[in-house]
Amino acid sequence: MFKNKLVNIMIILLVSLTLIGVVTLVLINYLSKDEAASGEPTIDEIIAHSYDTPELTTMLLSNEFAKVQFKIHVDNRRALSEISKRDFQIENIIIRELAGMKSTELSGSEGITDLETQLKFKINELMTEGMVVDIYTRRLIIQ
Structure with a gap:
C-alpha cells in the first residue's frame, strides 16, 4: 500500500478499531431493543411508576353518591413526581367527571372503562413531564 510500514500499521489499526466500535454499537442497539420490545412492563415497573389517588366521595348527576379510588400508572419517575404534586388537580378532574x-x-x-379513558385523556392534557399510561379503578361504590 504505502512505502512506509508505520503508516500501513496505523491505517490497519484505525480501520480495525472503527470496525470494532461499529460492531459494538450495533450489538448494543440490537440487545437494548429486544428488552424494550419485550412488551408490557413488569408488575414491579407498574407499581414503581404508579400514583394512588385518595378515596373520593362525590354526588353523581342521578343524586346518588359514588366513592372511588384509582391507581394512575405513568411512564417515568418525573411524571410520577409531577402527578403527585398535581394531586389537587387530579382530584378536581375526577370529581368533575363523576x-x-x-x-x-x-x-x-x-x-368503568369509559370513565378511565376520559380521566386518562384529561390528565394527559395537564401533564408536562410525561404521560399517563393507564388508569386502574381500585374502588367504585355507588350508593
Missing part, C-alpha cells in the same frame, strides 16, 4: 355522570353510566365494565 359529577356529570349518572349511576347507570358507571354500571358494568364498559362504563
